[in-house]
Amino acid sequence: MSKLQGKIAIVTGGARGIGAGIAKCLTDDGATVAIIDLDEAGARAAAEMLSPRAIGIGADAADEKAMADAVNVVVTKLGGLDIMVNNAGGAGWDIESMGLGTPFTNVTQKGWDIQLQGNLRASFASCKAAIPHLQARGGGAIINIASIAGLMAMPAVPAYAAAKAGIISLTRSLALELGPNLIRVNAICPGFLWTRAWEFLAGVMKQGVPEYKDMALRDIFLDVVRRNTPLGREQTPADIGHLVTFLAGDGAANITGEEIKVDGGITLNVMR
Numbered sequence: 001m002s003k004l005q006g007k008i009a010i011v012t013g014g015a016r017g018i019g020a021g022i023a024k025c026l027t028d029d030g031a032t033v034a035i036i037d038l039d040e041a042g043a044r045a046a047a048e049m050l051s052p053r054a055i056g057i058g059a060d061a062a063d064e065k066a067m068a069d070a071v072n073v074v075v076t077k078l079g080g081l082d083i084m085v086n087n088a089g090g091a092g093w094d095i096e097s098m099g100l101g102t103p104f105t106n107v108t109q110k111g112w113d114i115q116l117q118g119n120l121r122a123s124f125a126s127c128k129a130a131i132p133h134l135q136a137r138g139g140g141a142i143i144n145i146a147s148i149a150g151l152m153a154m155p156a157v158p159a160y161a162a163a164k165a166g167i168i169s170l171t172r173s174l175a176l177e178l179g180p181n182l183i184r185v186n187a188i189c190p191g192f193l194w195t196r197a198w199e200f201l202a203g204v205m206k207q208g209v210p211e212y213k214d215m216a217l218r219d220i221f222l223d224v225v226r227r228n229t230p231l232g233r234e235q236t237p238a239d240i241g242h243l244v245t246f247l248a249g250d251g252a253a254n255i256t257g258e259e260i261k262v263d264g265g266i267t268l269n270v271m272r
């Protein structure tokens, strides 16, 4: 029997990117998956690709009421909730919204708030919506997708990094509070994946770094990966998804309050 057979999972931000990879791994391991994404059409299309039982719902993960409603819909349609994956995040594709700023005094309050809302508040609202249903089930797993940015000094993206560090802190607080309910709460810190965020960052590097001026965005990203990753390759959505299925399953029954890196060793290095 597949290790997550009979389990019901939600993945926020699962319409594309890392979330879509997580949803696929959960489905492959037997779980029934609901995708909740700002992009409703994308969520439905991704669910259709997964399995006939998967569902896709449009909602803002950073909105407490919208998330409570969306999770209620999932529980009504699928019959409960065992696994909550809070992946939605990364919150804007311009310099201000990315909270990009060197020196720090260039970061605007608007950019700061966008990052805190799109990342940290999304985890808050999603955890809050899921917990009563996991308690009703007698236990379960919450997995928060943070980032290596939450573990390191990241002067280029201080707002994003602070939001991700906040997610790691929230993970620990909830793990302690919810342990007696047999709800395990863990965080995953991905490294570098070729998704929309990196397309944007590579564009910023192309303009700002002379040696990247004539390079394609994808090649700029691969150069950053090559310079910084001991294992020599970018991370993939499946790399993250495989850790999610482990943390969601019985093999991780005594693991809670952890933040686990999937970064090919990037954080062993001083960034170059």
Ligand SMILES: NC(=O)c1ccc[n+]([C@@H]2O[C@H](COP(=O)([O-])OP(=O)(O)OC[C@H]3O[C@@H](n4cnc5c(N)ncnc54)[C@H](O)[C@@H]3O)[C@@H](O)[C@H]2O)c1
Binding pocket: 012, 013, 014, 015, 016, 017, 018, 019, 036, 037, 038, 039, 042, 059, 060, 061, 062, 087, 088, 089, 090, 091, 118, 122, 145, 146, 147, 148, 189, 190, 191, 192, 193, 194, 195, 196, 197, 198
């Ligand atoms: N790409 C990387 O290198 C990287 C590294 C570390 C951590 N992460 C984190 O992984 C997660 C997924 O990132 P990605 O690179 O796959 O991003 P992505 O932009 O490719 O996909 C994000 C998905 O989340 C959805 N989404 C965004 N905000 C939402 C919200 N408030 N409510 C509902 N849905 C929302 C988007 O519509 C999209 O479908 C994010 O939390 C990101 O911070 C990414």
